[in-house]
Amino acid sequence: MARTLTALALALVTTAATVVTEATPAAAAGATLTVDVSRPFRPVTHAATGGLYGLAENNRPADSTLLPLRVNSLTQPAPGVGQRPNGQPPGxxxxxxxxQADRVGAGQYIRMPDIYPDFPYRWVSWNDWLAKVDTMVRARLAATTVTNVLAWELWNEPDYTWNTSAAGPFNEGWVRTYRAVRALDPLTPIVGPSTATYSRSWMQSFLTHARDTGTLPDIICWHELQNPDRIAADIADYRNLEASLGISPRRLSINEYAAPSEVDVPGRIASYVAKLERGGVESAHRAFWYEYGTMNGLVTGNSQPTGTWWLYKWYGDMAGNMVTTTTTSSGLDGFAAYDPTRKVVNVVFGNESGTNTVNLTGIGALGSSVRVTLLSTPSSGRFTAVSAPTVVSTTTRQVSDGRLSVSVPDMVATSAYQLLVEPVSGVPAYQQRYEAENASVFRAQRLTSSSASGGGYVGRIDNSGTPRTDSYVDFVVNVPSARTYTLTIGYANATGATATQGLAYNGGPWTTVSYPPTPSWGQFGATVSTTVSLRAGYNVIRLAKGSPYFSGGTGYAELDYIELT
Known part of the structure; x- marks a missing residue:
């Protein structure tokens, strides 16, 4: 969040909200988190791994600290940024x-009012603002190798920063700005209204006016900066409001979350991520409170991981589907995923002290005996590096009727914990299969099919021709050694003719992948194979219908998964 802490306090007072001043919850110990592996609710997309002003221009933080997190998306300042957050130089x-965002598979929203240096923004005039809008959009259109722009964010926190006396009502200002952007760029989605807090009356007024003027945002956005317990009710209220106004369901983004007292506290962040995942948001970004170049405190100034980085690393390691978690406590909460290919259950939780319990159900596929590993990461703050999480215990446990209960003693509320449950026989030495629906998907669509590996796939990869419509899928993969791997691609192609896509990895040269026809769309089983020479560790593999320096594929193909062997 581009503001000083004093400005934050003023903003929250004006919205009559309660600021969370302590990260440690007051709930009593002895809570239970239940993880139902038999109830997946959406693919793993790492939706909440994002940041406001997460990247600085000089490649900070290092790619090596970003790739393990599978960064979903970012909100970054406008071209020609003037904003000086917390007194720092523009960046x-x-x-x-x-x-750099492209190298790590991340998309970005462009925050347009950050062309101004001050926060709250100092309004000059409509002529000044519209001239700036024109300059920003034209600069983006001229950047023909930039393809990871997800949306224009027309304004930021209008319930706090909009100067109604000088600029007129915000709803009318939204329409003028929307139409100015659309006159130059009819293709890039628009996100808003990006309010500081969720207010039903404020949102109803905005949506009604936007609906009636044909200026509805493609992505609805607001900020959750005060208390994660508000998230579920705010999202449910928005969905009810949307339906009552006859507005088709919009994509949702919470592109700033967590207060200053929370953002560097892993236990508290576990609660935020759990609720954002349950709410079905497309993206969520850590709020900006301090310095550029640290991914909002996930790494130190010299790109060393903090305690909170490890929570997001555990999140980044998730694959397959997010599965349902429920809690008996107002404190303890967590999120979990199940990878059916490796038979790995990955649970991340925290925000509670004392001895608590994680109950797992629906894990019969892992066998009658499982290996249970419990790790923790502390609240180290943003300046103290944590070289590795602490291994609390590694045990072998028996599964009864697909159930297992794990007691977690001596929890610290500010710490986060990871519980890994795997077959006692072990899992592959490295992840070999990567589901397309878990990857970074640009201008295509995640879909479901009973014949797809993991139940999901990516289809409608059907745009090409401009950096605003090119469709591609970026797989962030992790391999144990530098060598040549066989890359197998599961796909469907019902065009009746061979289709093609571009293949590149780590920004290298393009080759072409050919997909012979298959019987029908959404029915999988067919594969094609090629080879890729990867470096040890993290790599980004791109399959594209269109992308910079690739002239474009032919026909259409749907992607089920890639496999590296």
């Missing part, structure tokens, strides 16, 4: 950081 220009 994070969306077009200048685009190459």
């Amino acid at each position: 994070g220009d969306s077009l200048l950081i685009a190459p």
Whole structure:
């Protein structure tokens, strides 16, 4: 969040909200988190791994600290940024950081009012603002190798920063700005209204006016900066409001979350991520309170991981589907995923002290005996590096009727914990299969099919021709050694003719993948194979219908998974 802490306090007072001043919950110990592996609710997309002003222009933080997190998306300042957050020099220009964001598979929203230096923004005039809008959009259109722009964010926190006396009502200002952007760029989605808090009356007024003027945002956004317990009710209220106004369901983003007292506290962040995942948001970004170049405190100034980084690393390691978690406590909460290919259950939780319990159900596929590993990561703050999480215990446990109960003693409320449950016989030495629906998906669509590996796939990869419509899928993979791997791609192609896509990895040269026809769309089983020479550790593999320096594929193909062997 581009503001000082004093400004935050003023903003929250004006919205009559209660600020969370302590990260440690007051709930009593002895709570239970239940993880039902038999109830998946959506693919793993790492939706909440994002940041406001997460990247600085000089490739900070290092790619090596970002790739393990599978960064979903970012909100970055406008081209020609003037914003000086917390008194720092302007930084994070969306077009200048685009190459690094691209290298790690992250999309970005462009925050347009950050062309101004001050926060709250100082309004000049409509002529000044519209001239700036024109300059920003034209700069983006001229950047023909930038393809990871997800949306224009027309304004930021209008319930706090909009100068009604000088600029007129915000709803009318939204329409003028929307139409100015659309006159130049009819293709890039628009996100808003990006309010500081969720207010039903404020949102109803905005949506009604936007509906009636044909200026509804493609992505609805607001901020959750005070208390994660508000998230579920706010999202449910928004969905009810949307339906009552006859508005088709919009994509949702919470592109700032967590207060200053929370953002560097892993236990508290576990609660935020759990509730954001349950709410079905497309993206969520850590709020900006301090310095550029640290991914909002996930790494130190010299790119060393903090305690909170490890929570997001555990999140980044998730694959397959998010599965249902429920809690008996107002404190203890967590999120979990199940990878059916490796038979790995990955649970991340925290925000409670004392001895608590994680109950797992629906894990019969792992066998009658499982290996249970419990790790923890502390609240180290943003300046103290944590070289590795602490291994609390490794045990072998028996599963009864697909159930297992794990007691977690001596929890610290500010710490986060990871519970890994795997077959006692072990899992592959490295992840070999990567589901397309878990990857970074640009201008295509995640879909479901009973014949797809893991139940999901990516289809409608059907745009090409401009950096605003090119469709591609980025797989962030992790391999144990530098060598040549066989890359197998599961796909469907019902065009009746061979289709093609571009293949590149780590920004290298393009080759072409050919997909012979298959009987029908959404029916999988067919594969094609090629080879890729990867470096040890993390790599980004791109399959594209269109992308910079690739002239474009032919026909259409749906992607089920890739496999590296």
